[in-house]
Amino acid sequence: MNSTNLMSVVVLISGSGSNLQAIIDGMQSGQLPIQISAVISNKADVKGLERAANASIPTHVINHKEFSSREAFDRELMATIDQHKPQLVVLAGFMRILTEEFTNHYLGRMINIHPSLLPKYQGLHTHQRAIDAGDSHHGASVHFVTAELDGGPVIVQAKVAIDDQETADTLAAKVLKFEHQIFPQTVQWFAEHRLTMEGNQALLDGKPLDKTGFQWN
Ligand SMILES: Nc1nc2c(c(=O)[nH]1)N[C@@H](CN(C=O)c1ccc(C(=O)N[C@@H](CCC(=O)O)C(=O)O)cc1)CN2
Numbered sequence: 001m002n003s004t005n006l007m008s009v010v011v012l013i014s015g016s017g018s019n020l021q022a023i024i025d026g027m028q029s030g031q032l033p034i035q036i037s038a039v040i041s042n043k044a045d046v047k048g049l050e051r052a053a054n055a056s057i058p059t060h061v062i063n064h065k066e067f068s069s070r071e072a073f074d075r076e077l078m079a080t081i082d083q084h085k086p087q088l089v090v091l092a093g094f095m096r097i098l099t100e101e102f103t104n105h106y107l108g109r110m111i112n113i114h115p116s117l118l119p120k121y122q123g124l125h126t127h128q129r130a131i132d133a134g135d136s137h138h139g140a141s142v143h144f145v146t147a148e149l150d151g152g153p154v155i156v157q158a159k160v161a162i163d164d165q166e167t168a169d170t171l172a173a174k175v176l177k178f179e180h181q182i183f184p185q186t187v188q189w190f191a192e193h194r195l196t197m198e199g200n201q202a203l204l205d206g207k208p209l210d211k212t213g214f215q216w217n
């Protein structure tokens with residue numbers, strides 16, 4: 001915590017940064033007792049970097065293509081993150097699979113937002129996969145990050161109906177609106193010391209959340 005008792009947060013992005021913006025808005029409104037110490041992107045010239053700059057948040061670009069291995073990229077990323085001494089690392093549309101060394105280093109203090117009702121549809125292209133499967137519902141999950149891709153303990157989920165004429169784009173837009181609610185809420189719970197991870201279990205106020213987490217209606 002810094003002198004004004006705000007939780008230091010570092011946010012990792014790869015693109016638009018609308019989830020980053022939702023967290024920035026919560027910080028600026030006073031709803032979230034946090035200070036975003038840095039935003040780090042693996043891609044240059046993305047809108048998320050503009051959003052950070054507009055909020056006077058320091059930014060870094062660490063291009064994964066400039067490293068000889070995933071491990072080398074992750075080590076540079078860790079060194080940059082740790083300069084800011086965050087209590088929480090937030091993956092907000094960060095599109096790189098992280099090594100076990102990296103995820104272990106931040107275990108219990110790194111969260112990700114994933115556009116599916118985990119454990120369904122880990123990985124990419126989740127909206128189209130849900131439509132192709134004929135699912136009646138889809139949604140988003142916030143989870144602690146572990147070495148298992150999108151397999152960490154789920155904290156909170158939001159569910160949306162899949163309509164008859166749904167496309168991946170329309171479904172993504174519906175889900176994104178709920179992402180912008182459940183992600184800041186998760187950050188707030190963590191900043192208020194209400195959210196913890198024990199073993200492979202997320203706890204809210206000391207009570208274990210079930211495998212689908214807190215259901216956001
Ligand atoms: N070890 C972990 N790493 C990451 C996790 C995690 O839970 N454990 N969450 C992801 C976020 N994510 C989905 O929510 C995700 C991100 C990226 C990929 C992926 O396949 N990336 C490819 C490149 C894809 C691209 O550049 O478009 C890759 O890294 O080779 C899958 C899921 C963040 N990391």
Ligand SMILES: NCC(=O)N[C@@H]1O[C@H](COP(=O)([O-])[O-])[C@@H](O)[C@H]1O
Nearest residue numbers: 015016017018019092093113114115
């Ligand atoms: N596998 C990770 C993944 O697909 N994450 C998804 O990327 C989008 C980022 O949007 P944003 O940059 O506007 O926050 C969000 O929908 C998030 O769930």
